[in-house]
Amino acid sequence: MNQIVFCTLGEQLPQSDFKNYLAMLSVGEQEHITRFQQWQDRQRSLIGKLMLRMILKNFNISPLDNLFYDSYKRPFQRQKEKVDFNIAHSGDWIVCGACDHGRIGVDVERVQPIDLNIAKQYFAENEVAFLLQQPQHKRLHCFYRFWTLKEAYIKAKGSTFLIPLCQFWFDLENKNNPSFHRKERQDQTQWTFHSLDIDSEHIFSACLPATEKPAPLAFETLPSIVSSFV
Numbered sequence: 001m002n003q004i005v006f007c008t009l010g011e012q013l014p015q016s017d018f019k020n021y022l023a024m025l026s027v028g029e030q031e032h033i034t035r036f037q038q039w040q041d042r043q044r045s046l047i048g049k050l051m052l053r054m055i056l057k058n059f060n061i062s063p064l065d066n067l068f069y070d071s072y073k074r075p076f077q078r079q080k081e082k083v084d085f086n087i088a089h090s091g092d093w094i095v096c097g098a099c100d101h102g103r104i105g106v107d108v109e110r111v112q113p114i115d116l117n118i119a120k121q122y123f124a125e126n127e128v129a130f131l132l133q134q135p136q137h138k139r140l141h142c143f144y145r146f147w148t149l150k151e152a153y154i155k156a157k158g159s160t161f162l163i164p165l166c167q168f169w170f171d172l173e174n175k176n177n178p179s180f181h182r183k184e185r186q187d188q189t190q191w192t193f194h195s196l197d198i199d200s201e202h203i204f205s206a207c208l209p210a211t212e213k214p215a216p217l218a219f220e221t222l223p224s225i226v227s228s229f230v
Contacts, residue, residue: 002099002208003055004106005218006198007047007225009092012039018046021226025049026064044089047222051096052085054220054228059083059100063229074158086155093202102209105156107148111140111201119143124169141203145195146170148205149178153191156207 013021022030029049036042053063061083067075077083085098091110098104116139119128127146134142149170154163168182176196182188194214195205208214 004097006095007220047094048087054225055098057229103156105152105207107151108204109144109148111144122165124166127169144203152205152207
């Protein structure tokens with residue numbers, strides 16, 4: 001079983017609503033959220049934690065007093081060790097995913113101008129070649145699709161950027177279900193990947209165990225997320 005839920009950042013919450021939602025979380029989570037200087041960052045983090053609480057309830061995990069962090073600062077929970085989760089946010093979107101049959105990694109990125117020469121430093125040669133073959137107006141989206149796929153894989157592995165990005169690569173002939181390649185053949189067959197455009201400015205990718213088919217994506221509002229566990 002797996003579940004992936006999306007929610008938009010929306011407008012800045014009234015201070016009273018923000019405090020009420022914040023009070024639903026543990027003291028540690030509250031302290032983490034309020035450290036952010038920008039309201040957008042505070043609100044993205046708040047929504048992500050509320051989404052996680054909603055999803056874990058669907059996996060019969062009670063609300064968490066605290067999250068634990070491994071040596072790579074990746075959060076996890078101990079109530080049901082088989083249930084893994086991941087949160088990502090960028091621009092207007094926050095996404096949270098969970099899986100009870102292996103690790104999961106999710107990433108979302110806002111498509112914004114970037115020096116595409118970065119690809120030559122970090123991507124595999126065939127990815128760079130594919131990127132440069134694209135029409136000029138499609139290259140930016142192609143770059144971010146590669147990037148979100150790579151980050152989703154690394155997050156699923158739980159090893160941050162210890163794995164050089166050029167040592168594994170993706171074939172985007174089928175952009176929604178890209179094929180994954182790595183020199184370590186055993187690892188190559190353990191994962192499946194999915195990618196989509198959430199809207200014209202945001203790209204999402206997920207890494208799941210090869211045995212898992214992604215559940216239908218769920219788009220929720222903040223009130224519906226909160227009402228699901230109140």
